[in-house]
Amino acid sequence: MPAPGVCMNIVNARHAKDGRGTRNNPEHFLNQDFVQLKQYCLIKQVRYIDDMFPPDRRSIGQGVLSPSDLKRVVWLRPGKIVPNPFFEVDGVSRFDFGQGVVGDCWFLASIGALTFQTDILQQVVPLDQRFDKDYCGLFHFRFWRFGRWVDVVIDDKLPTIDGRLIFVNSKDPTEFWPALLEKAYAKVCGSYSDMNAGTPSEALSDFTGGVHMCINLAEPPQNLWELMFRAGKSTALMGCGTPQGETSANTVLPNGLVQGHAYTVTGLKQVMSRGQMVNLVRLWNPWGRGEWNGDWSDRSPLWQTVSPEDHEMCLSVADDGEFWMTLENFSKFYSDLDICCLCPDFLDGSSSCHWKTSYHEGRWVAGTTAGGCINNLDSFWTNPQYRVRIEGLLSECSSGQDEKNMLVSLMQKPDKRNRRLVKSLHIGFSVFEVTEEYKAHRGKFPASFFSRNKAVAQTKTYMNAREVMEFFLLKPGEYLIVPSTFNPNETASFILTILSKAETHIHENSGGHNHEHKKTEEPIHIKNGGDDEKKRVMFRQYSDEYEEVDAEQLQRLLNENILQGHLKSGGFSLDACRSMVALMDTSITGKLNSEEFVRLWKKVVTYKDIFFRTDVSQTVTLSLSELRNAIMALGKRISDDMLNLMALRYGASSGHMTLESFISLALRFDCMNQIFNQLSDGVHIKNLGESEWMYLAMYT
Template sequence: MPPPGVCMNIINARRKKDGYGTTVNPEKFLNQDFQQLKQYCLIRRVRFVDDMFPPDRNSIGEGLLSSTDMARVVWLRPGKLVPNPSFTVDGVSRFDFGQGLVGNCWFLASIGALTFQTHIFEQVVPLQQRYEEDYCGLFHFKFWRFGRWVDVVIDDKLPTIDGRLIFVHSTDPTEFWPALLEKAYAKVCGSYADMNAGTPAEAMVDFTGGVHVCVQLQTPPPNLWELMCRAGQSKSLMGCGTPQGKTSENTVLPNGLVQGHAYTVTGVKQVMSQGTPVNLVRVWNPWGQGEWKGDWSDKSPFWQTVSPEDREMCLSVADDGEFWMTLEDFCRFYSDLDICCLCPDFLDGTSSCHWKTSFYDGRWVAGTTAGGCMNNLESFWTNPQYRVTVEKLFGECSAKQGENSMLMSLMQKPDKRNRRLVQNLHIGFSIFKLTKEVSSILTQSLGTV
């Protein structure tokens, strides 16, 4: 094994299109094979019951329900709730569902963003699943987890009280993809309770395996509007959150916004109002109701100052949780904006120049490769080191971008299955420019890397 600090020859984890751990060939979460389980159930004519995420109180988790309510929970299949259940009804939309008892607005806000991107949505939610044919109570969904896509199998027993779903529920009571998707993600997190509290970025990355950028809206970049427009054009997922208040969570403010709450950014548009351009942001509340009451809200008189075409295109006065506000108000009342895309095209506005991606898997080990931060100069050099080459651009890409670009992110893998038990450690990385002279010296002293 090389000594601490050596630029180790780490395996490049960029995978082939048909490789293991991709959307085409995902890993089997908890070693459960969807096709084998389905064939077994169809041949035996039985309905699947998931012993890895059983219909009991452990799968609900602690702290969500009182002991009295927990005793009232009955796990029912959709066929016991409605006469003719369906996986989807008339396609999928952000207006299909509303939040239940678990505080997972961050997850539902991400689903709202996901419904805009059909290709990505169908990677996560296989739409060929049906209640009408080959039904055996078995469903599956795919998530990107720390570098690999995993296929998550569930049964369709859902927790209810008095015959009503206690977590996410659909606007159409016969549609069940939202509740089943939530259950699959709860299984990945460890329980429904483990989904309580989070940020849209977490779920958006799990839905895409893409690049995440967080913008602090109290000090927004000068090109924020252009960045959001490019993100919309590049089929990105966008979420945002309001600041935590001094009072209890989920307090609805006089302006209609909810404190400490996650929302979805569903659109951006510039309109002309009395000859002046106005930059508007469209936002959606995953509760499915409750909207902004300020300027450019549904009943705002400002809508009478735009063209009839813009008013017809943008305005909906239904209390569906979706509303418009100016970019200035958006920055004033929201704390952060999360943008997640399969490729970081939205950063530089290019779509014809494709980025190359690499994934490296490593760890810090106490006493050997955990050298601390730059304040610990005597041991900092023992941290794992990886050598990255930023290749020269050619042709059209070189003319468009001018300089080479690199985007790097660091992700911490959990050491426990239950999300709420994971302890996030303080980790980070530093980037240094390696000159040809230093590279040559290192190569000669440490061997070919």
């Protein structure tokens, strides 16, 4: 059984600190270790079959094949398709393959771009894989997936009909790297059908793990040619797409272009024609055929107006899907341009400037940290906040007065394995300058800050895209970056990436525990009313002959006395009372004596009083936004992540928390803090053995 998500989050965070999930040390996707699996197969002399992506209709998915064709599918290893298969033949090229029946032109266009960058290609596609030496039907590929590099293992069984590949296929039938790469990506997407429809930016990002920049060609920047030219000279990958037609069909227009289709930018060239300089863009159709037939196409007479050298260098008359067109026609007939690279130095042409990158994972949770956009001023402040201090420019960077020095990217992470089931929210972010009066402020900035200060930078619009980004200039100083969904109360995870040419210091600003500053707020002290002897008298009425109460007796005592008249959901459950007993039971008898009960009573009454003081809506429940104030009243400062966890664990689906749930939460929170303080050095719990950990975890 896999470990709970909370545990895995901690493990993944530790792995990240240890360098796992990086380019040089990728994580094992679905915990499948390529080296161990290969050793096992070689020792046992068996061919590998991947039970995590099995060779059956589940891996093909729904909708990509008709039911009749699905019945005809046979999964074959390359050695059963051709007599002598190879991983690659005469190198790797965009002309090696053509698209199959699944609509993944966006992915194949990105592969076309990948073939131009050898270093990036070898990171994604290990080229030392073969079908002869140490072959066991096992292959692997690497992708960057939402903040970390993963190594993806597959078997080499490929879906065929009548002995022919039904998805991507190679021009040389003995070459199989494209089909195996597509299968590995289908695995991370969930199935082949999950690859149907997309944009090049998604795969380009997953091939590089770098910076993505999307340019709207309806409103291109004035320096578009210079930008593309510099990107072409760097290690950038470029893809683009045509506008969608009236239907989702890939209709071929009279000019030869395909509607709603992805292409690869494969070259840029300036040529002299009739005394004028012409900027040309070379594009490639991942179908491997079908080309533009306008000016500067393969058979255009304009090629007769250039020098023999340019004619020889550029023109290749073949129906291979590749063609030239002017920059003007490119901007006219294409809707967007995606540029992905490891470093954004191409943006200003400064190859000597090394940008600093910072990744931050966060989450919006309905009711607690999903405040929506700035239009929702009362709740906007509850969104995750990131405080940024920008020093002067790094020494190797130029210091042009109007030079942009920061790129911020916000990417939403999927909450489902299958790509087609992921619902993208409209996301964006705003950047605020920290004014003088707030520079000493610690913890979240309140609503009053945002009502008095306007954003100095922000996304132009909220988009339901996987990623949004902006590139801007910020002078030295302190800033607050607030990522958000457009609508409040939408739950999703995200990655905030900040790249800066300036020396920059960034930290999450939710007011969580910081071991360098251990001081917490003073709790509110509540008078319990009545003396302890009166509590003991009541206790004896419910206790047994040994003056102890078990969970069932405690349940009656609490519900009939302390919570009388304030029950919203039937009172404390028996399970909740068992938990209370375990948390307060110092003698480990499964029961509470009078002293233990009195301590519990005082805590419960204190929590009850805090509950009603923070229930400003007077609904006898806490909204999850009111929960934040209630936790602060306990004298604890917690992070957004911890607040989200409490809301998910103890809150109802309605987005509210009952009195009983809040008391259970507060008691556990307080007791677990005490346990930590007893067993730790104030920062870490050290040398806790397995038996000790299980002893502690299974009773409390």
